[in-house]
Amino acid sequence: MGRGDLSDREWARLEPHLPKSLGRGGRWKDHRTVVNGILFRQRTGIPWRDLPPRFGNWKTVYERHRRWSADGTWDRILRYVLADADAEGRIDWSVVSVDSTVCRVHQHAAGARRRPARIPGRRGRPAHHRPDEGIGRSRGGLTTKIHLASDGGCRPLAVLVTPGQWGDAPQLIPVLDRIRVPRPAGGHPRTRPDHVCGDKAYSSRRNRRYLRRRQIRHTIPERRDQQANRLRRGSHGGRPTGFDRARYARRNEVERTVNALKGSRAVATRYDQRAYIFHGTVTLATIRLWLRP
Structure with a gap:
């Protein structure tokens, strides 16, 4: 067994x-x-063609990762792994934190052809196909943003890839909607955490209405401009939002989760041209975190 296998x-x-x-x-x-070869490339960020010979033909390793990223196999495996972890009591639902992180896009990841991506060997588009390929331009150049929700054990429950200039608040609902942990005994999968924690970037009336409708308690600080607007409206501005400092202190858990994900160089820097392949890379890094004891 080699290092990282x-x-x-x-x-x-x-x-x-x-x-x-x-x-x-x-x-x-x-x-x-083959999976060890995919993990080796994910950890080191080397080009696929430079994989060591002990993993076999590099094209076999790459094609399997591309196929499983396109047809949603990595997503299904993540759901199964999460179901096993939930049955063992390893998921901390008490506080689920949301956050995002920006990844620099390598020059080799830019310039994908303007044509619809196809699932290898099948009809239709990949599960996470994006016409913009999840690449945005900002002051720092080309970037991609990873939005995620993590449990109290610093492991991701759901991930979402968007262009780097997209805001955080509009992505809170899509990220939470991706939390679906099957129950081995049957029934509806678990989709609702006990408590959600986020920073000021997620403070919006739309997000708070969504969380209240789903009966999810939350700790999200109110921005100063929102406070001023509420005070200016007087009795029509509504009551101030509740804020639990002790729970908000646990927001560092999602930041530690981001650091764990970015321990993989192919996640910290995006080398994949297609968004669905990069999503598969991030999903595999998530699976690896859940496989560890």
Whole structure:
């Protein structure tokens, strides 16, 4: 086992959820070797062609990652891994924090062809296809933003990739809607945390109405301009929002989650041209965090 490869314990948690057949009687080969190759590239950020020979043909490793990113296999595996973790009581639902982080886009990730992406070997577009490819231009150049919700154990429950200049507040609802943890015993998956925590960037009437409608308690500080507007309207401005400093102090958990994700160089810097492939890269980094004891 090389440095960064899956341990026997991690492999035992992951193997039952990997696809068994390729379709039409075909079967995948060497799942563990190929997944270790994908993880090696994710951790080091090297070009696919420079993968060490111990992982086999680089194109096999790349094509499997591309295919599983396109057809949603990585997302399904993440749901299964989350279901196992929830059944073991390893998910801390008490406070789920939301935040975002900006990733610099490498020059090799820019310039994707202006044509619809296709699922390899199938009809239709990839699960997370974006016409803008999730790349935006800001003062720092080309950037991509990762929005995420993390549990109290500093592990992501849901991720979302957008262009770097997009704001945080409009993405709170899409991120929380992506939290779907299946229940092994059956029934509806769990989608509602006990408490949601976010910084001032998520303070908006729309977000607060959404959280109240879903009966989710939340700790989001009010911006100064919103406070001034509420006071100016007098009795029509409504009551001030509640704020729990002790719970808000736990917002560092999502920041630590971001640091753990960006420990993978292929996440900290985007090298993938297509947004759905980069989403698969971030999802795999999330899976790896949940596989660890």
